[in-house]
Amino acid sequence: MLSRRSILQSTAAIGAVAAFSGARAQAQRTQVTFWYGLGQPLGGILEQVVAGFNASQNQYQVNPVFRGQYPETMVAAIAAFRAGNAPHIVQMFEVGTATMMAARGAVMPVHQLATDTGVAIDPAAYLPGVRGYYSAPDGKLMSMPFNSSTSILYYNKETFRKAGLNPDQPPKTWREVREAAQKIKSANAAPIPYATAWPTWVHYENFSAIHNVPLATKVNGMAGMDAELRINSPLHVRHLQMLMDMQKDGTFKYGGRDNAGEAVFVSGEAAIITTSSGYRARALRETPGAPASVGFGYLPYHDDAVQAPLNSIIGGASLWVMTAPNRTKEEYKAVAEFFRHVSRPEIDSKWSQDTGYVPITLAGAERLKESKFWQENPGTDIPTLQLTRGTATDNSLGLRLGNMPQIRVIIQEEMERAFQGQQTAEQASNAMVTRGNQVLREFERANRS
Amino acid sequence: MRKRVIFNDKALPYLLLLPQVAITLIFFFWPAAQAVYFSTQIQDAFGLRSQFVWFENFGAILSDPNYLSSIRVTVVFSVSVTVLAIAPALLLSVMADKQIRGATTYKTLLIWPYAVAPAIAAVLWLFIFHPSVGLLGRFLVAIGVPWDYALNDAQALLLVVLASAWKQISYNFLFFLAGLQSIPRSVLEAAAIDGASQTRRFWTIVFPLLSPTTFFLLVVNLVYAFFDTFGTIHALTRGGPGTSTTTLIYRVYVDGRDNLNLGTSSAQSVVLMLFVIALTMIQFRYIERRVHY
Structure with missing residues (x-):
């Protein structure tokens, strides 16, 4: 009779053998480390994409590691580079692009990776708005486009009905947003008629793009580090004034920096919100009465400032290849193969379906159209259509400003002061430009070669 | 005569001191020296390019109106936190020191908050005071108080002061209790036999005899408010609205970690270091004088 102990011993032995052979199988594969900055549930979906790559071949193994939110991931990657052991791939938010691009020697541009490893990565496969954001001025791809979103409008159909508004007609212009908000307020249909998340991304970066006004000189910084902010233009001041007026008359409520404002829509308090298309999954899961109660619309515009709004710009993140001493050619090859994998139309379109991010390749977008996913899921096509409408100008290609996260904080600080009545819209806008330009000059100075 | 330990070997005492000295050098002096070095540099985030700029970083922070305003915020914040952490602690310890039923339970409960991590304490306060999810916050809004610390400088500052002071009360309580x-x-x-009332006994006997403890706590609490409240501020307000809750230490973090600007961040650290040195010197001189009485 087997004693309990010997059973335990033999299971342990089997486990050890299995672990050993597993380790050997892993050792034969080229190992690549991938740091990412997406929380759940997106992080889990990302890990599935990586697992799919690992299972699709037996030469390379990508090991995904969650390193906290985007800013933490960025800081961790920089610290690791300084210590000489940067990860092979790091996911970096779009506003970190200028910092990464300036770090020649720390990153390997994707076009160079493609040339060095012989793995074809064709920039023409990606949506122009996505490609432009991550390309050098000469059109060469610097980082691998990955999760991209844009900002859109969400509205609560229940509240619209209660306020006597047409629940199938989202407000298209700011005039209509104000009218709807006014009605919602007087009908007492919701405590917060209009709210916003990502105050700078929505009301400055995307606002400038769709209205075809510059955010900064030098093609919003894409043509050179000596760019200067232009966000104190009459249109920008007027828009901030409108938000301040709405805040005052109770039709708008500032909900905090970055994505802090998102909470009030899913709680049912806010009737309209402008935020990321990546918010879709959460809105459909948490809003009372969802999915029937959640409606989608394009980002509003001022119809007296522009006849037809231009394309909006992306947010989200891209994948950067980092260098380190004694990194082998085989490791770079593994990275390139992984990049080719995530750009495959079927992977790309599935990623978009699962997460609410936009498809980044033209073929992926085509696939979604053909699969009827867009028709069956109303609103899912808006981000892609909004990103690709019209002909992009210098004002709507994207932006590349050094230390952009810091500039975003400055803009938000000045907005907060304005909303409290401590300064006028014009004073706030001028303060944003003065302080922001100072940051840009510091960046330019620190990164001058 | 005092008993003295005599080492025959000259090397042994140094050897025994070595671990402590090594730790101090590696974990205190080395980073401090690095901060001083970086404060004279302008460097990109990755450390690929550096320029030596003398004291330009110091000039930059001292001429920045937002830095000067964060000094003001820090002073208001630290004084408020210190007062609000010491006064209730003294009151509570005097109460707990009395002969009452279940004194040990009270003491344990009062010491408890000290074990809560700053970030968790802040989340706790968030759940109480957030205007749309907090218990008390919702109540305030419901009865018509325009409570919204995301967009009101004074309310935001009040909130971080309360949360930070609350954390420190336990610590002060413990020291006051020991002192009592x-x-x-x-x-x-x-x-008491001479007929002095309880209040009079407190102010003429207890309070003066507690003064070394109070002074020690004053210094410790000021240092706490200066340096250890980062977690609370980060979790509650992130320095906003505007820059109304950005204290000096929070700005060091924001400039160094979020803005990846090591030069000005280090310059700010050096300024703070000088401040701590000054504070420590004052403390030593004062305590040296007051320790025997």
């Missing part, structure tokens, strides 16, 4: 217990009973009893 070392006050000789005979003195208090003598005063």
Whole structure:
């Protein structure tokens, strides 16, 4: 009779053998480390994409590691580079692009990776708005486009009905947003008629793009580090004034920096919100009465400032290849193969379906159209259509400003002061430009070669 | 005569000191020296390019109106936190020192908050005071108080002060309790027999005898408010609205970690370091003088 102990011993032995052979199988594969900055549930979906790559071949193994939110991931990657052991791939938010691009020697541009490893990565496969954001001025791809979103409008159909508004007609212009908000307020249909998340991304970066006004000189910084902010233009001041007026008359409520404002829509308090298309999954899961109660619309515009709004710009993140001493050619090859994998139309379109991010390749977008996913899921096509409408100008290609996260904080600080009545819209806008330009000059100075 | 330990070997004492000295050098002096070095540099985030700029970083922060305003915020914040952490602690410890039923339970409960991590304490306060999810916050809004610390400088500052002070009360309570217990009973009893009221006994006997403890706590609490409240501020307000809750230490973090600007961040650290050195010197001189009485 087997004693309990010997059973335990033999299971342990089997486990050890299995672990050993597993380790050997892993050792034969080229190992690549991938740091990412997406929380759940997106992080889990990302890990599935990586697992799919690992299972699709037996030469390379990508090991995904969650390193906290985007800013933490960025800081961790920089610290690791300084210590000489940067990860092979790091996911970096779009506003970190200028910092990464300036770090020649720390990153390997994707076009160079493609040339060095012989793995074809064709920039023409990606949506122009996505490609432009991550390309050098000469059109060469610097980082691998990955999760991209844009900002859109969400509205609560229940509240619209209660306020006597047409629940199938989202407000298209700011005039209509104000009218709807006014009605919602007087009908007492919701405590917060209009709210916003990502105050700078929505009301400055995307606002400038769709209205075809510059955010900064030098093609919003894409043509050179000596760019200067232009966000104190009459249109920008007027828009901030409108938000301040709405805040005052109770039709708008500032909900905090970055994505802090998102909470009030899913709680049912806010009737309209402008935020990321990546918010879709959460809105459909948490809003009372969802999915029937959640409606989608394009980002509003001022119809007296522009006849037809231009394309909006992306947010989200891209994948950067980092260098380190004694990194082998085989490791770079593994990275390139992984990049080719995530750009495959079927992977790309599935990623978009699962997460609410936009498809980044033209073929992926085509696939979604053909699969009827867009028709069956109303609103899912808006981000892609909004990103690709019209002909992009210098004002709507994207932006590349050094230390952009810091500039975003400055803009938000000045907005907060304005909303409290401590300064006028014009004073706030001028303060944003003065302080922001100072940051840009510091960046330019620190990164001058 | 005092008993003295004599080492025959000259090397042994140094060897025994070595671990402590090594730790101090590696974890205190080396980073401090690095901060001083970086404060004279302008460097990109990755450390690929560096320029030596003398004291330009110091000039930059001292001429920045937002830095000067964060000094103001820090002073208001630290003084408020210190007062609000010491006064209630003193009151509570005097109460807990009395002969009451279940004194040990009270003491344990009062010491408890000290074990809560700053970030968790902040989340706790968030759940109480957030205007749309907090218990008390919702109540305030419901009764018509325009409570919204995301967009009101004074309310935001009040909130971080309260949360930070609350965390520190336990620590102060513990020291005051120990201080109270070392006050000789005979003195208090003598005063009681002489007919001194309880209030009078407190102000003429207990409070003066507690003064070394109070002074020690004053310094410790100021240092706490200066340096250890980062977690609370980060979790509650992130320095906003505007820059109304951005204290000096929070700005060091934001400039160094979020803005990846090591030069100005290090310059700010050096300024803070000088401040701590000054504070420590004052403390030593004062305590040296007051320790025997």
